[in-house]
Amino acid sequence: MLSRRKRTFRGERNYSRRVTLRRSREGIMGDRVQEILSWYGSDNAGTKTNIARLLRSGKLAGTGKLVILPVDQGFEHGPARSFAPNPSGYNPHYHFQLAIDAGCNAYAAPLGFLEAGVNEFAGQIPLILKLNNHDVLHDEKDPLPSVTGSVRDALRLGCSAVGYTIYPGSSHCNDMYEQLQAIAEEAKDSGLAVVVWSYPRGSVLSKEGETAMDVVAYAAQIAAQLGAHIIKVKLPTAHLEQAAAKKVYESAQIPIKTLAERVKHVVQSSFDGRRIVIFSGGAKSEDKNVFEEARAIRDGGGFGSIIGRNSFQRPKAEATKFLHTIMGIYSGEIQ
Numbered sequence: 001m002l003s004r005r006k007r008t009f010r011g012e013r014n015y016s017r018r019v020t021l022r023r024s025r026e027g028i029m030g031d032r033v034q035e036i037l038s039w040y041g042s043d044n045a046g047t048k049t050n051i052a053r054l055l056r057s058g059k060l061a062g063t064g065k066l067v068i069l070p071v072d073q074g075f076e077h078g079p080a081r082s083f084a085p086n087p088s089g090y091n092p093h094y095h096f097q098l099a100i101d102a103g104c105n106a107y108a109a110p111l112g113f114l115e116a117g118v119n120e121f122a123g124q125i126p127l128i129l130k131l132n133n134h135d136v137l138h139d140e141k142d143p144l145p146s147v148t149g150s151v152r153d154a155l156r157l158g159c160s161a162v163g164y165t166i167y168p169g170s171s172h173c174n175d176m177y178e179q180l181q182a183i184a185e186e187a188k189d190s191g192l193a194v195v196v197w198s199y200p201r202g203s204v205l206s207k208e209g210e211t212a213m214d215v216v217a218y219a220a221q222i223a224a225q226l227g228a229h230i231i232k233v234k235l236p237t238a239h240l241e242q243a244a245a246k247k248v249y250e251s252a253q254i255p256i257k258t259l260a261e262r263v264k265h266v267v268q269s270s271f272d273g274r275r276i277v278i279f280s281g282g283a284k285s286e287d288k289n290v291f292e293e294a295r296a297i298r299d300g301g302g303f304g305s306i307i308g309r310n311s312f313q314r315p316k317a318e319a320t321k322f323l324h325t326i327m328g329i330y331s332g333e334i335q
Contacts, residue, residue: 032064039274040229046191050160051229053126054193058327059103065330066230066278066304067323068128069099070108070163073308075133075148085284085313092116098316100125102323108163108195108306111149118157126160128195129153131183134165141203144172147179151186161193161230168219169202169210177226184227196228209241210234213256214249217269220277230276232306235293236262259293263300273301281307287322294329304330 033055037048056062071089073082083089092109096117099107108128118127131154134145145165154162164183166176184194198219200210209215216236223231238256240246248254255261267273279297281290290310297305305326311319328334 096121142171165197195230196223198223212241214245259296260300
């Protein structure tokens with residue numbers, strides 16, 4: 001039997017070892033966040049602080065990975081389609097609490113949803129105000145979303161970032177690009193981060209072309225060129241839409257066979273990985289499919305997911321467990 005002195009010494013040694021390991025992990029994670037911040041050299045201290053706030057919040061804090069809960073679907077798809085599968089979702093507070101309980105890096109929503117809960121949940125999670133939205137009551141082939149919020153609203157609500165959707169391929173894309181340029185300039189001057197939803201859509205694209213490899217990579221590049229700090233795109237398929245691009249993909253033998261390879265190419269197309277690229281969760285799907293997609297995003301060097309309907313269209317306990325699994329995949333705790 002160990003003497004009390006030896007037990008005390010061993011306990012102190014084990015505690016010291018745990019502290020050293022924790023500090024080592026914190027140092028590694030801190031270095032990763034600092035590395036990412038170094039990519040945004042032209043931004044002011046306020047904007048970098050808000051990017052860091054997103055990266056240092058939630059269960060994935062410090063890893064360089066993000067899982068964001070977006071709830072703009074009520075506006076974009078209608079309330080019944082969005083919330084009837086889980087009626088708790090009609091209440092804006094449900095989504096705030098889900099994002100907090102699950103340990104998401106941030107919660108993104110249009111003006112109304114944020115205003116309906118920001119007082120009760122102020123300071124508990126970084127917020128992203130979605131500044132433009134598009135409804136399906138007038139669902140044209142060449143969409144032009146309406147501006148539904150402002151940088152001033154984002155500051156009033158204590159947000160860390162603003163979000164804006166562009167539709168490359170729409171006949172109205174130039175209007176959206178010009179709107180985004182003005183909004184991004186104001187947001188950055190105000191110390192906010194800029195998140196761009198870049199979704200190819202328009203009469204010049206086939207339905208298959210909206211998620212084609214060449215088109216999604218192009219959409220990510222456009223968002224980066226327009227000043228996005230964080231870029232959200234859909235997961236690409238192996239389809240190649242543009243004839244001229246197809247020739248280059250084939251002659252250069254760009255690997256796009258697996259989803260991980262396609263994710264890697266999208267990240268490469270975003271300034272060679274020097275912009276944060278996250279991927280859409282899409283419509284409700286089987287859990288095993290979502291988890292496999294998360295593994296491909298991780299293995300391809302993606303920065304995470306922005307995942308709404310697959311999470312909030314289920315009871316909160318189940319949704320929290322679901323999101324924790326995705327976070328575990330990104331952190332490497334789950335293979």
